Amino acid sequence: MNETPLPAAWTTPDDWQPLPPAASKVAGIVGALVAIPFCLGSGILGSAVLDGWPARLAAAVALFTVVAVIGAWLARARVRRTHWKLDARGLQVRRGLVWKHELLVPRSRVQHLDIERGPIERRFGLATLVVHTAGTRLHALRQPGLLDADALALRDALLPEADRDDDTL
DSSP, X not given: OOOOOOOGGGOSTTOOEEOOHHHHHHHHHHXXXXXXXXXXXXXXXXXXXXXXXXXXXXXXXXXXXXXXXXXXXXXHHHXXXXXXXXXXXXXXXXXXXXXXXXXEEEGGGEEEEEEEOOHHHHHHTEEEEEEEXXXXXXXXXXXEEEEHHHHXXXXXXXXXXXXXXXXXX
């Protein structure tokens, strides 16, 4: 089986790779932005209780700040607790502190791979690797926060043999 050579940093057997520091920044930004809809809904409910626009505005700003800080903190903590490695079995991802999840996507189950880059990820040089596996239409591993070069290298390393032509008649 022809396998794409892996970068030297990935070849140590028990070396789990952390997500880069930029992934923590992006997760913090996205976590804070997720707070906006929650604050708008709470602001509408709070406007019925509070009198005067200064009190309503102060409550909305305080609520947005608290929810945005909590959302950013939780998202950054999740990124710090996410590690991945690629070995002969396939791609493994380890997440969590209290509820730990370890996912293994065997190479033999990989159907196709996508790389997604949103505007915030592009600004920080990151990408999301989506590994679609055999099974129903919803079986996929989405791993955000990878360096763009790592996402491309993982995609190439997880591809089936290059000289196999399954899609030809």
